[in-house]
Amino acid sequence: MQEGGAIDLKMRVIRWSVKLKVNPRIVRVYPMRRxxxxxSSxxxxxxxxxxxxxxxxFRDFVIAHELLHLRYPHHxxxxxxxxxxxIPNWRKRDAQR
Known part of the structure; x- marks a missing residue:
């Protein structure tokens, strides 16, 4: 992934944050294995x-999922x-994880 990929992800987070009416304190893009x-709380x-x-x-599914945890910590x-x-088809996306 190039720098533009991280910027795109952060821009999507901003758009979804407005849509979901949540405000993440920090947004990070890091290598993750699992x-x-x-x-975080x-x-x-x-x-x-x-x-x-x-x-x-799929990006939107993951972003919306994580942002909603700011309001609802559990599933x-x-x-x-x-x-x-x-995300009406989120269960299908969840199976792609």
Whole structure:
């Protein structure tokens, strides 16, 4: 992934943050071996560098998923309902992880 990939991911995070009405404290793009993204209880969103190489729909799924954890820390029914509202086919994307 090149620098432009990290910039694209961060721009997508900004757009999704507005849409989901959340405000991450920090957004980082790092090499990650085991997952595509994470959200800390301190409001830090970390995305895998190679996420930028995936298709846009998958990027949006991961970003929306991590951002929603700022509001809903667990995979509750409400979390899943909000995911479905914004990414209707998220369960299919989740299986691609």
């Amino acid at each position: 997952k595509w993204g994470s959200c 301190a409001g830090v969103i970390t995305l895998a560098m190679d996420l930028a190489d995936r298709e846009p729909e 509750s029914r409400l979390f899943k309902a909000i995911m479905t509202m914004h």
